[in-house]
Amino acid sequence: MFDDFFIRALFAGIGIALVTGPLGCFVVWRRLSYFGDTLAHSALLGVTMAYTLDLNIAISVFLISSVIALILIQLQKKTNLPGDALLGLLAHSSLAVGLVVIGFLTFIRFDIMGLLFGDILAVTIDDLLIIWTGGALILLVLKLIWKPLFASTVNYELAEAEGLNPDRAKAIFTILMAAVIAISIKMVGLLLITGMLIIPAAMARNISDSPQKMVIFSIIGGLLSVVLGLYSSLEFNTSSGPSIIAASLVLFILSLFKIKQSIKLKN
Amino acid sequence: MSSENSTLVKLNNAGFKQNDKWLVEGVSLTVVKGKIVTLIGPNGSGKSTTAKIALGIYKNIEGSVEKYTNKVGYVPQKISIDWTLPLRVYDFMLLTENIKDEAIDEALTLTGVIHLKNKNLGNLSGGEFQRVLIARAISKKPELLVLDEPVQGVDYTGEIALYELIKRISDTLNCGILLISHDLHTVMTATDHVVCLNGHVCCSGSPMDVAKNNEYKTLFGEQASQILSVYEHKHDHVHSDEGEIKKN
Numbered sequence: 001m002f003d004d005f006f007i008r009a010l011f012a013g014i015g016i017a018l019v020t021g022p023l024g025c026f027v028v029w030r031r032l033s034y035f036g037d038t039l040a041h042s043a044l045l046g047v048t049m050a051y052t053l054d055l056n057i058a059i060s061v062f063l064i065s066s067v068i069a070l071i072l073i074q075l076q077k078k079t080n081l082p083g084d085a086l087l088g089l090l091a092h093s094s095l096a097v098g099l100v101v102i103g104f105l106t107f108i109r110f111d112i113m114g115l116l117f118g119d120i121l122a123v124t125i126d127d128l129l130i131i132w133t134g135g136a137l138i139l140l141v142l143k144l145i146w147k148p149l150f151a152s153t154v155n156y157e158l159a160e161a162e163g164l165n166p167d168r169a170k171a172i173f174t175i176l177m178a179a180v181i182a183i184s185i186k187m188v189g190l191l192l193i194t195g196m197l198i199i200p201a202a203m204a205r206n207i208s209d210s211p212q213k214m215v216i217f218s219i220i221g222g223l224l225s226v227v228l229g230l231y232s233s234l235e236f237n238t239s240s241g242p243s244i245i246a247a248s249l250v251l252f253i254l255s256l257f258k259i260k261q262s263i264k265l266k267n
Numbered sequence: 268m269s270s271e272n273s274t275l276v277k278l279n280n281a282g283f284k285q286n287d288k289w290l291v292e293g294v295s296l297t298v299v300k301g302k303i304v305t306l307i308g309p310n311g312s313g314k315s316t317t318a319k320i321a322l323g324i325y326k327n328i329e330g331s332v333e334k335y336t337n338k339v340g341y342v343p344q345k346i347s348i349d350w351t352l353p354l355r356v357y358d359f360m361l362l363t364e365n366i367k368d369e370a371i372d373e374a375l376t377l378t379g380v381i382h383l384k385n386k387n388l389g390n391l392s393g394g395e396f397q398r399v400l401i402a403r404a405i406s407k408k409p410e411l412l413v414l415d416e417p418v419q420g421v422d423y424t425g426e427i428a429l430y431e432l433i434k435r436i437s438d439t440l441n442c443g444i445l446l447i448s449h450d451l452h453t454v455m456t457a458t459d460h461v462v463c464l465n466g467h468v469c470c471s472g473s474p475m476d477v478a479k480n481n482e483y484k485t486l487f488g489e490q491a492s493q494i495l496s497v498y499e500h501k502h503d504h505v506h507s508d509e510g511e512i513k514k515n
Contacts, residue, residue, distance in 0.1 A: 029352050031351070147363070155343070155346055155347075155362075157324050157346075158343065158362065161319075161339060161343075162341060163339060164363055208353045210353055211352065
């Protein structure tokens with residue numbers, strides 16, 4: 001059944017949406033949108049490394065993104081620059097360096113558009129394996145660190161005082177972010193991965209009154225975006241990434257009506 | 268009072284420096300099971316800092332802190348919660364530990380906010396939120412309770428009831444309490460040990476001892492000293508050398 005490229009893409013997308021749903025909620029809650037963007041941009045460097053050293057793309061992207069995250073933490077400690085400036089510095093310089101390196105690798109043909117915006121044709125059985133095993137691992141680890149991560153998201157000092165070790169949870173979460181970007185880069189493309197994390201979670205925030213509900217709606221929103229996006233991508237012959245993100249935007253706009261209704265009910 | 272196994276947290280000459288400025292230094296104190304230790308002192312005297320040192324929130328401290336329990340309930344003085352989170356009172360009660368529903372209901376009933384259980388945390392008033400914070404801290408049946416100005420923003424009758432509740436919890440759960448308060452009046456009735464801070468420990472001891480202390484008098488004024496004195500029980504008898512009671 002996985003012979004059909006479209007079925008492969010569908011299953012890849014479903015696997016990604018199951019992971020980006022809960023992770024995206026934390027990205028929204030902890031205000032990490034630009035952090036996600038930075039890691040995603042550095043993924044291009046990971047892809048070029050994969051080609052030059054003949055590594056698996058997902059593993060290579062994961063390594064580079066983790067290194068960038070570590071560098072960011074060091075720069076935050078050593079410099080007085082504000083966080084957003086450091087994020088911008090790393091995001092754009094790693095993107096630029098990645099593109100420069102591609103220029104040197106004249107012996108390999110790159111599908112730059114596919115890298116930036118995702119390509120459903122590119123999803124192989126191996127990719128499916130990486131997405132589903134990697135995704136299952138990410139969700140398992142997230143489940144294990146949920147309590148300290150969530151508690152420190154609400155209030156760091158409470159979590160620390162009551163013995164939950166929030167610093168460790170934060171460090172592990174950073175690695176999970178790098179991992180989710182690594183497994184979804186082929187599907188959504190590096191410019192749009194953060195959209196997959198944020199938009200379904202933002203949609204879910206509009207219609208949820210508890211953290212659990214927000215996670216569930218975020219997953220459902222991601223799944224719907226993948227299915228709608230991929231079918232329209234097939235129909236209109238558009239890139240898979242933008243189609244999925246556009247579908248999630250439509251869901252977000254629909255969720256705005258729900259907010260209006262609940263405000264009216266209150267009055 | 269300090270038999271080793273009942274000690275919950277012990278500060279030895281502890282201090283904390285931020286940007287080359289001492290927030291507090293040279294604090295030694297011990298919180299034991301079933302006793303209430305109260306920190307008093309003017310604004311900026313390092314009360315909250317001392318509490319955070321005891322809780323292990325500050326890492327690079329001078330001196331040492333020995334913590335013998337991990338069952339801790341904390342009511343911070345300031346808490347900023349980000350409203351990008353959809354959070355009900357019920358979710359907040361489960362924040363650091365999975366607590367049974369009955370225990371949650373019991374704690375919310377004790378602090379008088381059970382009717383708010385399913386309300387969004389962002390819609391509570393300051394006093395209501397403070398009661399939820401206390402409920403959350405006591406619902407996990409901690410061995411050590413650290414309460415930093417726990418009744419701020421609570422109405423006057425509620426304030427007295429909550430202090431009585433705190434005293435009762437210390438007795439029933441046999442937990443040690445580190446309490447920070449400005450309200451000398453209400454606090455002193457329940458306190459076993461007072462530590463008076465002003466960047467360092469000015470004086471410490473029983474409420475009476477502290478009230479008599481000259482440094483305390485200069486810090487808080489003669490009137491505050493009289494407030495404390497009110498709680499001294501008047502003796503109507505003295506003991507003879509043989510232990511017989513003699514009426515005055």
